[in-house]
Amino acid sequence: xxxxxxxxxxxxxxxxxxxxxxxxxxxxxxxxxxxxxxxxxxxxxxxxxxxxxxxxxxxxxxxxxxxxxxxxxxxxxxxxxxxxxxxxxxxxxxxxxxxxxxxxxxxxxxxxxxxxxxxxxxxxxxxxxxxxxxxxxxxxxxxxxxxxxxxxxxxxxxxxxxxxxxxxxxxxxxxxxxxxxxxxxxxxxxxxxxxxxxxxxxxxxxxxxxxxxxxxxxxxxxxxxxxxxxxxxxxxxxxxxxxxxxxxxxxxxxxxxxxxxxxxxxxxxxxxxxxxxxxxxxxxxxxxxxxxxxxxx
Amino acid sequence: xxxxxxxxxxxxxxxxxxxxxxxxxxxxxxxxxxxxxxxxxxxxxxxxxxxxxxxxxxxxxxxxxxxxxxxxxxxxxxxxxxxxxxxxxxxxxxxxxxxxxxxxxxxxxxxxxxxxxxxxxxxxxxxxxxxxxxxxxxxxxxxxxxxxxxxxxxxxxxxxxxxxxxxxxxxxxxxxxxxxxxxxxxxxxxxxxxxxxxxxxxxxxxxxxxxxxxxxxxxxxxxxxxxxxxxxxxxxxxxxxxxxxxxxxxxxxxxxxxxxxx
Ligand SMILES: [Zn+2]
Numbered sequence: 030x031x032x033x034x035x036x037x038x039x040x041x042x043x044x045x046x047x048x049x050x051x052x053x054x055x056x057x058x059x060x061x062x063x064x065x066x067x068x069x070x071x072x073x074x075x076x077x078x079x080x081x082x083x084x085x086x087x088x089x090x091x092x093x094x095x096x097x098x099x100x101x102x103x104x105x106x107x108x109x110x111x112x113x114x115x116x117x118x119x120x121x122x123x124x125x126x127x128x129x130x131x132x133x134x135x136x137x138x139x140x141x142x143x144x145x146x147x148x149x150x151x152x153x154x155x156x157x158x159x160x161x162x163x164x165x166x167x168x169x170x171x172x173x174x175x176x177x178x179x180x181x182x183x184x185x186x187x188x189x190x191x192x193x194x195x196x197x198x199x200x201x202x203x204x205x206x207x208x209x210x211x212x213x214x215x216x217x218x219x220x221x222x223x224x225x226x227x228x229x230x231x232x233x234x235x236x237x238x239x240x241x242x243x244x245x246x247x248x249x250x251x252x253x254x255x256x257x258x259x260x261x262x263x264x265x266x267x268x269x270x271x272x273x274x275x276x277x278x279x280x281x282x283x284x285x286x287x288x289x290x291x292x293x294x295x296x297x298x299x300x301x302x303x304x305x306x307x308x309x310x311x312x313x314x315x316x317x318x319x320x321x322x323x324x325x326x
Numbered sequence: 327x328x329x330x331x332x333x334x335x336x337x338x339x340x341x342x343x344x345x346x347x348x349x350x351x352x353x354x355x356x357x358x359x360x361x362x363x364x365x366x367x368x369x370x371x372x373x374x375x376x377x378x379x380x381x382x383x384x385x386x387x388x389x390x391x392x393x394x395x396x397x398x399x400x401x402x403x404x405x406x407x408x409x410x411x412x413x414x415x416x417x418x419x420x421x422x423x424x425x426x427x428x429x430x431x432x433x434x435x436x437x438x439x440x441x442x443x444x445x446x447x448x449x450x451x452x453x454x455x456x457x458x459x460x461x462x463x464x465x466x467x468x469x470x471x472x473x474x475x476x477x478x479x480x481x482x483x484x485x486x487x488x489x490x491x492x493x494x495x496x497x498x499x500x501x502x503x504x505x506x507x508x509x510x511x512x513x514x515x516x517x518x519x520x521x522x523x524x525x526x527x528x529x530x531x532x533x534x535x536x537x538x539x540x541x542x543x544x545x546x547x548x549x550x551x552x553x554x555x556x557x558x559x560x561x562x563x564x565x566x567x568x569x570x571x572x573x574x575x576x577x578x579x580x581x582x583x584x585x586x587x588x
Contacts (some may be wrong), residue, residue: 118388222456248449268448269439
């Protein structure tokens with residue numbers, strides 16, 4: 030009865046999350062499941078897109094290039110050869126160090142809603158043949174905020190990588206610190222940065238890929254410590270969030286402020302890479318760092 | 327009588343409290359301030375330089391609040407820009423080169439939020455300090471003298487020893503900011519302060535800091551001399567200890583100090 034296209038689109042959008050990770054960026058014939066939502070609306074340009082097309086296009090709007098959110102598992106499937114990886118510390122969770130009122134309940138609820146234990150998935154796999162340790166934040170979990178679980182998992186990832194002499198790639202997506210873990214959350218910034226520093230001291234490669242949004246304590250620690258810092262187009266990247274800045278300075282921020290292109294312009298990002306080029310760019314960079322003293326010209 | 331966390335927040339922010347320069351001028355001799363990050367400018371929210379502690383040359387770095395409005399405007403209320411953190415790191419690297427211990431006095435509501443700070447990479451500046459401080463081959467001691475706010479405080483706080491004044495606070499964010507994020511209401515700051523566990527006693531229990539410097543009744547401003555003398559005493563004692571440790575051992579312990587926080 031309702032012919033209002035907006036309502037229809039909204040319905041369709043909600044379906045997108047049922048798509049299996051491995052369907053993204055894959056040709057039709059390899060895809061056994063057809064997504065239930067036929068159409069998806071771009072939140073940026075409002076174009077209505079065939080969901081199938083959107084998935085083949087790595088969840089990028091073909092009209093305006095808007096990057097739809099990608100879950101950590103989808104990202105792993107998208108990047109790693111054969112969609113195959115070994116996951117680490119899957120069950121690692123916070124100890125709720127402050128015993129913060131209401132936090133434990135909210136954690137359980139969020140875990141069952143998202144199917145995640147916390148906001149970061151880590152593992153080992155190969156990209157275009159090169160072995161790599163990969164960490165991917167998932168903004169669906171407490172807005173990607175960093176608490177002790179993320180800090181601990183990332184630290185372990187870097188320690189493993191240092192031990193096994195492997196490069197690390199981290200995809201950031203974070204609203205900042207996990208408030209409910211207070212000072213413990215703050216200290217994760219130092220802890221992870223320390224593990225990054227030791228990995229770097231061992232002469233190993235670390236690449237960060239900044240995705241929308243990357244802010245707060247994550248920006249002020251491991252996000253900005255990559256030997257090479259890539260970003261997705263249009264991603265919001267900053268220390269303070271735009272609303273906080275507007276409140277502090279009492280004025281509107283200019284268009285494009287704190288977007289990936291702005292950071293590139295100001296010298297804080299090496300390269301902006303659209304999703305369809307991401308795997309190959311990372312694969313090439315990994316190859317460029319696999320020199321072992323025997324390579325021929 | 328117990329002082330509530332919120333009362334401590336208010337105490338820690340009192341303009342009468344001794345500031346970074348009070349400690350520097352009374353603990354050390356011949357302080358020579360060194361300016362600028364060699365990249366953009368000199369951030370007056372952070373003071374740094376070289377001084378003598380007895381006969382020992384040391385590098386000292388402090389976040390500096392003003393004691394009145396005019397001073398506070400000049401010091402940007404001790405909220406550093408990226409160039410402040412970069413100046414601090416420059417001086418720390420210099421200290422490492424010349425084998426001087428590094429002493430930091432932390433007192434900031436947080437790193438500054440603004441257009442320039444973002445354009446010049448506030449996040450990158452703080453991150454770089456965290457990573458480099460973990461590897462600096464010289465002892466580092468940090469004192470949270472009043473307000474330790476967020477990453478802006480931590481950027482001077484990766485150290486071998488961390489002490490807090492009794493009524494100082496150290497937290498992920500100001501209670502106002504915390505309340506506006508979590509309760510969507512900045513006026514619930516008092517309630518936030520209660521749950522945040524930001525007092526020196528809390529942090530010592532969590533083993534995030536190494537010790538507390540007691541304050542006289544009513545707060546440090548009631549007997550500055552005594553408080554500063556106590557800070558000096560701890561400083562001397564800890565330095566004696568740290569300077570005898572082999573550097574590899576010192577760095578491993580520094581790493582483990584943060585590594586275990588979970
Ligand atoms: Zn679009």
